[in-house]
Amino acid sequence: MxxxxxxxxxxxxxxxxxxxxxxxxxxxxxxxxxxxxxxxxxxxxxxxxxxxxxxxxxxxxxxxxxxxxxxxxxxxxxxxxxxxxxxxxxxxxxxxxxxxxxxxxxxxxxxxxxxxxxxxxxxxxxxxxxxxxxxxxxPVRRTDDPGSLDRPDELRIDLDPQPGTTFGDAVRVAGVVRELLAELGITGFVKTSGNRGVHVYVRIEPRWEFLDVRHAAIGLGRELARRDDQVTTAWWKEERGERIFVDFNQNNRDRTIASAYSLRPKPGAPVSTPLTWAELADLKDPRALNLFTVPERVADGDPWAEIDAEAFSLQPLLDLWEAQVEAGEGELNFPPDYPKMPGEPPRVQPSKKVAEHWDEDGNRVEGT
CATH class of the missing domain: 3.90.920.10 (DNA primase, PRIM domain)
Incomplete structure (x- = not known):
């Protein structure tokens, strides 16, 4: 042939x-x-x-x-x-x-x-x-400033449905995210993940480092969990239950999320699609947003057309984080390929952890 x-x-x-x-x-x-x-x-x-x-x-x-x-x-x-x-x-x-x-x-x-x-x-x-x-x-942009690649201009809130939960549960939790951000004077933009999840993006002033943005995501996630018992920030899957996981680690250096308008490797060529909040509330099946249907949608304009109109301060979310730290809620786990980070909990599955093998700083005791 x-x-x-x-x-x-x-x-x-x-x-x-x-x-x-x-x-x-x-x-x-x-x-x-x-x-x-x-x-x-x-x-x-x-x-x-x-x-x-x-x-x-x-x-x-x-x-x-x-x-x-x-x-x-x-x-x-x-x-x-x-x-x-x-x-x-x-x-x-x-x-x-x-x-x-x-x-x-x-x-x-x-x-x-x-x-x-x-x-x-x-x-x-x-x-x-x-x-x-x-x-x-x-979540950074190349500019004439040599430090621009170390200071994110985007906070990414990844709402990941765990087994036993649905896309509809993620949609509902996204609404709680929107309410919390609004209380803090922040506007979020929403899109489907292209699978079962929902992503909320916030343009931020590029004044903070990756670690700060991660802490802001943890602060937001913990506050969401306080308000809604179907939300969790538990890093270990065995502790998440049938809840929506706020994947705070997506805000680390070299951790990325599928972009708006990317295709996803799932049957039917689904697209990670920007939506208005009203559209998200009415959406029942994210698979309806795919290579065949999305071009017609964007012919009438992009729901994220104004995302760059305003960059927000991260400080309100960092204030949540700092209050949580003062209350005894400290650092959470980093991805496994990261070097051990200051204050990080032990990198061992909770069900396999032997308490006497770890010191109070999360380091393994020598010889155990």
Whole structure:
């Protein structure tokens, strides 16, 4: 069989080449048709305004599914996942076009890398040519200030439904988030995760470091849990129960969330879709927001068009954190690949913890 010739997609002022345009990336479902590689590239071009609002000038990791999405396919989450069909690309791929810009980022380990920094829609369209479905931008923007990549301009509130809870539960808790933020004089913008979760974003003044933003997320999460017994900030899954987990660790350095208008590797090509709060309240099935339906929505405008209109102070949320610390509620666990952090609780599953093996600072006692 003859190989299908490459196609081109108009992306802004550029024509971007897309190889293997007929490759099926998503198989057809009862509700949606099959999606080809060319359709993915065309989709990203069609949501240019909202997608670039999410990505422009941000270091961005790519979630690449070069063979498409199939039942049983896995996403590699570390160097030992040799047999996975998909992977994260945290460095500029070989063969990148000359218009693709990059920026040097620093990982928690202290290592450095050149990561993609999108400045025009041709970049994500080219990334589709490379098999990218999901973009993972950092919550920082490259500016002329050399310290800009160390000071987030975005607080990300990730509401993650645990087993026994539903998308509807996450929607309800998002409403409580909105109320709390409003009490503090802060405006949040909401989107679907593309799966069962809900994300609330807040533009913040880039005056604080990653650790401060993380503490603000913990402060908010704990206050939510105080107000609503279906909310938890428990890091260990065995302690979460049938509740909505506020994943505060998504605000750490090199921890990212699927961007607005990213596709997700689930049947039906769902999209992480910005909504108005009224739309969220009425939404029953987030799968209805997909590659086929979202371009028509954005033709009438992006619900996040005003997200950059005002940047808020993080101080009200840091005040919550500081009050909690004074009341005896301290630091929470960091991701397992992070170095041990000051004040962090023991990195051991609570059901396996032997108290006498740990000191009061969360360090293992030598010889135990």
């Amino acid at each position: 003859a190989k299908t010739p490459a196609a081109t997609v108009q992306a802004g002022d550029r024509e971007v080449r897309v190889s293997s345009p007929d490759r099926v990336i998503y198989e057809a479902t009862d509700a949606t048709g099959e999606v080809t590689k060319l359709m993915v590239a065309e989709y990203f071009a069609s949501v240019e305004d909202g997608l670039m609002r999410a990505l422009r000038d941000r270091p961005t990791a790519l979630e690449r599914w070069p063979s498409g999405v199939r039942e049983g396919f896995k996403l590699a989450t570390g160097p030992f996942d040799k047999d996975a069909e998909a992977f994260y690309q945290k460095r500029v791929p070989k063969g990148a076009p000359d218009y693709l810009e990059s920026v040097e980022i620093t990982f928690p380990s202290g290592r450095h890398a050149e990561e993609i920094c999108p400045t025009e829609i041709a970049v994500p369209v080219w990334c589709a040519h490379m098999g990218t479905l999901t973009f993972h931008p950092w």
